[in-house]
Amino acid sequence: MILHAPTPPPTHHPSLETLTRYAAGTLRAGFDFVTAVHVSKCLHCREQVAALECVGGALLHETTGAPVQEDALARTLARLDEPAFEPEAPSLEQLLSDVKRRWVAPGIWVAKVNTPHDKGDRVFILSAAPGAATALHAHHGDEYTQILSGVLGDGETRFRAGDFVERGPEHMHQPHTIGQQPCVCLFATRGRLKPADMIGRLAFMIADV
Amino acid sequence: MIWPDLKRVEVPMSLKAKAHIAVRSWARQGACVERMPNPIADPAQVARDLLLRIANGDREAFSALFLIAAPKIKAYLLRLGCPPAGAEELTQDVMLAVWRKARLFDPVKAGALTWIFVIARNRRIDSLRRERSTRTYGAHPPDVKDEDTPLASDIVAGAQRDILVRNAMKTLAPDQREVLQRSFFDDQPHAEIAAALNLPLGTVKSRLRLAMEKLRVRLGNLA
Numbered sequence: 001m002i003l004h005a006p007t008p009p010p011t012h013h014p015s016l017e018t019l020t021r022y023a024a025g026t027l028r029a030g031f032d033f034v035t036a037v038h039v040s041k042c043l044h045c046r047e048q049v050a051a052l053e054c055v056g057g058a059l060l061h062e063t064t065g066a067p068v069q070e071d072a073l074a075r076t077l078a079r080l081d082e083p084a085f086e087p088e089a090p091s092l093e094q095l096l097s098d099v100k101r102r103w104v105a106p107g108i109w110v111a112k113v114n115t116p117h118d119k120g121d122r123v124f125i126l127s128a129a130p131g132a133a134t135a136l137h138a139h140h141g142d143e144y145t146q147i148l149s150g151v152l153g154d155g156e157t158r159f160r161a162g163d164f165v166e167r168g169p170e171h172m173h174q175p176h177t178i179g180q181q182p183c184v185c186l187f188a189t190r191g192r193l194k195p196a197d198m199i200g201r202l203a204f205m206i207a208d209v
Numbered sequence: 210m211i212w213p214d215l216k217r218v219e220v221p222m223s224l225k226a227k228a229h230i231a232v233r234s235w236a237r238q239g240a241c242v243e244r245m246p247n248p249i250a251d252p253a254q255v256a257r258d259l260l261l262r263i264a265n266g267d268r269e270a271f272s273a274l275f276l277i278a279a280p281k282i283k284a285y286l287l288r289l290g291c292p293p294a295g296a297e298e299l300t301q302d303v304m305l306a307v308w309r310k311a312r313l314f315d316p317v318k319a320g321a322l323t324w325i326f327v328i329a330r331n332r333r334i335d336s337l338r339r340e341r342s343t344r345t346y347g348a349h350p351p352d353v354k355d356e357d358t359p360l361a362s363d364i365v366a367g368a369q370r371d372i373l374v375r376n377a378m379k380t381l382a383p384d385q386r387e388v389l390q391r392s393f394f395d396d397q398p399h400a401e402i403a404a405a406l407n408l409p410l411g412t413v414k415s416r417l418r419l420a421m422e423k424l425r426v427r428l429g430n431l432a
Contacts, residue, residue, distance in 0.1 A: 026396045061371070066287055068280055072301055077272065
């Protein structure tokens with residue numbers, strides 16, 4: 001019987017600012033989603049987030065209260081027996097698998113992830129086969145990437161499945177797949193990508209990113 | 210397939226995990242509450258004991274917790290920019306969620322205030338997203354009780370952990386505290402916090418990093 005080698009832990013993580021804002025619940029929805037996918041797969045970041053949540057608890061504890069309405073308790077008590085109506089929230093995995101692939105270039109497909117994100121946030125999965133060239137591009141805003149499978153090369157750095165990459169708007173890059181497997185990544189971007197050439201412009205138009 | 214299932218690797222149960230399970234079942238039975246009445250009634254422990262009673266449907270305990278927690282939750286929501294009427298309504302929603310989820314509260318995993326903070330944070334996110342879409346999603350799943358292998362940090366019981374963090378935070382330099390506080394209570398990226406404080410972005414980032422490093426040094430296995 002062949003045992004599956006355990007997946008090595010990720011080596012590239014969200015920044016402390018991102019983890020803090022994730023724990024505080026103040027990230028924009030699309031970026032929150034991609035960060036959540038990383039955290040759910042990364043023990044190191046789960047521990048960081050747990051520690052940051054403790055800080056949130058401590059800050060809440062220290063907060064000087066604001067008066068609530070006089071009947072607030074009575075009104076809440078009256079609701080305790082109401083049946084709970086909680087719409088079932090789809091899990092991260094469901095959202096990631098519940099996507100429609102669109103081939104946009106040889107070896108490349110893109111799928112929008114259906115999240116109720118803020119206007120202007122885009123969340124999508126992009127898969128690039130080995131050798132498929134992605135377009136050189138920059139961003140109007142930040143870009144978060146979680147590598148779902150395969151290996152992504154960006155400049156001198158290799159990112160593996162489980163890794164997380166944060167890029168600012170000034171960063172111009174042309175990530176590419178390394179190895180024999182397609183590289184599948186989850187992205188959140190703010191605003192549309194800025195392709196550096198005509199082919200990129202066409203590809204991004206088809207992909208609607 | 211896009212998202213391969215990570216195979217759970219079976220490992221022999223460590224001593225730590227065994228200790229964790231023992232502590233957890235002990236705490237679940239409420240043994241620690243009854244056998245060890247606490248001479249110093251720390252608010253975090255009071256809140257924990259109330260939550261354990263609420264889990265058994267105790268409305269008096271709920272009323273007592275409401276008086277402690279609701280004003281703090283409302284202040285937190287107001288600080289994050291909720292309009293006053295919305296903050297009032299959302300505070301009541303958060304407390305209703307506390308009532309409904311109290312059975313999921315695990316005193317070993319989290320301190321009471323941290324647990325309540327997480328619920329308030331998640332309700333706030335849900336309500337913001339509901340304004341834009343009827344569909345929310347579970348990006349912050351921690352109110353689900355999970356039975357995963359415990360993290361090393363779980364061994365410290367939740368309430369104790371909350372107290373440790375609170376004490377450690379008192380030792381932070383004021384500028385480090387301020388950045389921590391703004392990171393949680395101002396709905397802004399650090400670049401904007403830096404602009405508001407008239408500081409370079411790098412200074413804000415390094416203060417946050419120093420604060421977290423200091424907390425970690427003081428708490429050992431917390432993070």
